[in-house]
Amino acid sequence: MIDRRNLLGAVAGVVALAAGVTAATAQTPPLKVGFVYVGPIGDHGWSYQHHQGLLAVKKEFGDKVETTYVENVPEGPDAERVIDQLASQGHKLIITTSFGFMNPTVKVAAKYPDVKFEHMTGFKQADNLATANIRFYVGRYIAGILAAKASKTGMIGYIGSFPIPEVVMGINATYLGAKSVNPNIKMKIIWVSTWFDPGKESDAAKALADQGVDIIMQHTDSPAPVKFAEERKIFAVGQASDMKSFGPNAILTSIIDDWNGYYISRVKAVLGSTWKTGDTWGGLNTGMLAMGAYGPGVSADAKALADAAKDKISKGELHPFTGPLKKQDGTEFLKAGEKIADKDLAGMNYYVEGIEGALPK
Amino acid sequence: MPSDLIAGIVAGLLVAATPLILAALGELVVEKSGVLNLGVEGMMVIGAYAGFAAKVGTGSYGLAFTTAILAGAAMGLLFGVLTQQLLSNQVASGLALTLFGLGLSALFGAKSTGLTAGAFPRLDALGLPGRFASGTDVIMLATLALVFAVAYFLERTRAGLVLRAVGENHDAAHAIGYPVVAVRMAALAFGGGMAGLGGAYLSLVQTPFWVERMTAGRGWIALALVVFAAWQPFRVLAGALLFGGITILQLHSQGFGLKIDAQILSMLPYLATIAVLIVMSRQGRVGSSSRRLRAPQSLGKVFTGTA
Incomplete structure (x- = not known):
């Protein structure tokens, strides 16, 4: 029989267990990286290439990262909601990959100073918001x-x-x-x-x-x-x-477009706590453009x-x-x-x- | 303007209008039977994928279009089971059907992106000369014929009368012994089949390849067209030609460097739909003499079969 006292004990046990699990994994919490795409990853064009970048990050860092992506995000108020949600879910690096995500990204970045943001092809930076573009x-x-x-x-x-x-x-x-x-x-x-x-x-x-x-x-x-x-x-x-x-x-x-190298380097920077804001323009010589x-x-x-x-x-x-x-x-x-x-x-x-x-x- | 260019514009207009006519015609029959299926976009995109996959798999256009029609019809029947048998809300189920179709086709279609299905033969393959023939095809002609067929069916046949009766007052139709649910299931299968065919036209003739979400909102435009057309087949045709025409003409006008804002031209069909809605809501009021511009009276209502 489960009476109230037993139940409380059981709950306490579960909580303790959960805490133990958290403590065990806390030694190497994976870096949560979130990607926001404007189109479907199957467009065989723009969003497809960004998704190749996500796959490259996964391959490079394995268990050290946990990636999430949201595709088909319209450029507008909905984008802000999606980016905000990723930030509130504990993503520490959020990469938004369309020019039209610029203002939503700026807004959300101001709200979450300890989260790093990367916005592709915009021109507004902040202390925790870097931009990148390809020539x-x-x-x-x-x-x-x-x-x-x-x-x-x-x-x-x-x-x-x-x-x-x-x-x-x-x-x-x-x-x-x-x-x-x-x-x-x-x-x-x-x-x-x-x-x-x-x-x-x-x-x-x-x-x-x-x-x-x-x-x-x-x-x-x-x-x-x-x-x-x-x-x-x-x-x-x-x-x-x-x-x-x-x-x-x-x-x-x-x-x-080849975003793989850039995304890998930015994830590496966050993992090594060397991430800095900036504005990167990749071209033929950096391999971002082929x-x-x-x-x-x-x-x-x-x-x-x-x-x-x-x-x-x-x-x-x-x-x-x-x-x-x-x-x-x-x-x-x-x-x-x-x-x-x-x-x-x-x-x-x-x-x-x-x-x-x-x-x- | 050279005649080749005019022929090209007219052919382009018909190509842009064909998937809209197909999907809207199907939805018109569905709505005439008293059911509101907002899942047109989902049924179209499933048809687009199913048709493309069948073409790649079998190489036969006949099989490809048949598969697309069957896949769309299956989606329509799924909606029918949900709303007619299980009596779930039609608006919510329709939206769910669209999301389901987009997701399912993307899931299965991921491997098909980048494959090619070849070029669909145009009328010039039959020996007809000129730019017009090289831009038109049999599906397009069949679609135009279908407008007449649907109009004839609805206005001139007994079955069409029964379908309209079911849509106007399902309780009365039930009371005099018509199988309301069966009629609606048949209408939904037809509507789904037409949407599927419209989607396949996009993936096999117009573009022709498969990428997820390639219908890009055409299902919603088809829904708007049915309202714009005040549930009349020939007005669906006119509306689709107007919409396709404006799309193609604004592309051409840009190419010629005319100073008309592309955004304003893109807005026109939607503005026209709103205008028609306003006129209809005035004419449809109680006591109004005109019943022609009115929605089917049982549209979207749940039929329990007990009244």
């Missing part, structure tokens, strides 16, 4: 060279998601790269107001092709535009991950030009944004020989001269 624009500059060389119509189509600096600088870099090999190159830009909607991305690619472009570039996360280009027998550039399998003939190259193998549509000539640019950029001899450069309205923003500062890139909200059409606000 995607370098990849786009090189892709622009390949695109201009492969285009017969002299028109590059570009599918944009939202007019934020990360996307705008990519469009500008593409144009500058393309113009460096074909001064008459034209770009058609379509904004689809989404990061991930394969049907709409495909419709946009079709609209561009119907209007005469023969190269499709994208800053959205699904492989739909590459797949469309393969069907229409035109060319495309893969975004975020290697999209070769979706368009073996169409693909010129892919701009591949270019996919050139596709069959890339000529030997184009290959040589692209490789030369890649080499010069890796060595720091060439910067895609080197003056003299003018904005679309004709005002000069870089004097001859001047290279753009990272903070100006991070806030870029204008097209360079030569791109047609208005940038949506």
Whole structure:
């Protein structure tokens, strides 16, 4: 029979046992690391690559870490709730992986000073909030060279998601790269107001092709535009991950994000208590940016030009944004020989001269 | 404008509208029978995956579309068991069905991401010339025919009359001996099948590949279209063409550099839906002479079969 006294004893025993268990594991509590993704991990693009980073962290640190991820988190108030929840559940390192998570991350970081936050591609830091970005624009500059060389119509189509600096600088870099090999190159830009909607991305690619472009570039996360280009027998550039399998003939190259090394180094820093805030921009030389193998549509000539640019950029001899450069309205923003500062890139909200059409606000 | 471009725009518009027409037509029949199934998105995405997997597995488009229809219908019947047999709340069950569909398809579909199913033959494969033929396909034509078939069924056949009777007043229909639950289960199977086919159109014709959540809200648009159409098949067609048309035209207008805000154009179909809702709520009031724009009277109500 269990009477009240026995019950109390039993409860006390369980509590003691639980405390014992906690004490036993307290010697090596795993570091809880939380990831927040904007899309599904199966998007085969942006979120997929971040998830590869999570897997790399798990592989590197094994029992020393415990990882959690939340996918398909909308950019808005919901993001704040998700990030807050991760922090309150005891995650000591929280990695938020979309530009639109910037303000929610800043807010939650202020609430939990002993939790470390990493925000990808934003520009607001705090003592416990670091940011990181990849110099995607370098990849786009090189892709622009390949695109201009492969285009017969002299028109590059570009599918944009939202007019934020990360996307705008990519469009500008593409144009500058393309113009460096074909001064008459034209770009058609379509904004689809989404990061991930394969049907709409495909419709946009079709609209561009119907209007005469023969190269499709994208800053959205699904492989739909590459797949469309393969069907229409035109060319495309893969975004975020290697999209070769979706368009073996169409693909010129892919701009591949590699977050693995960065995430491993940040987890290591937290484990070793050496974590510091900062703003990291990885590129070709740090391995955070990689270019996919050139596709069959890339000529030997184009290959040589692209490789030369890649080499010069890796060595720091060439910067895609080197003056003299003018904005679309004709005002000069870089004097001859001047290279753009990272903070100006991070806030870029204008097209360079030569791109047609208005940038949506 | 060159005729090739116009043909391309019209074909693009039809491609964008086809999955919406299919899903909305299915939901229209379901709602006409008095059931509100908010799980369209879930049924669509299951169809998108099932169709794609069947195509990759068997290589046959016939089998692929059949599988998608059956998978969608199974989802519709699952909803039927929950709401018609177990009498659970339709709104909650519908939302659950959407979440279930998204999750289940992502679970099974994880391994299929990155596979390709080949290109669906367009009408130019039949020897028809031009950009229009190269952008249109048999599923699209069948979908247009289906609008007429559903309208005929609802307005001109006895079975359609019974279905509408069940949707207008299930107690009265029950009292004169119509099998309310059986009619609704059949409607749900049809609705699920059409949503599944719409999803498969997306994964086999429009994009064509599989990624999780690829329906990206089209199920919800289909639901809005049914209301927008005031439960009439031809208005569903008009609404879907309007929606698809606005989507495609705003993409093209950007390509041409026209200064119209993409965001405002994207909003238009939703604004139109709200406007229709306002008009309907005024016309649907007691004493109003117009009964045409009214929702089925038993829509969403629980039928216990004891009245």
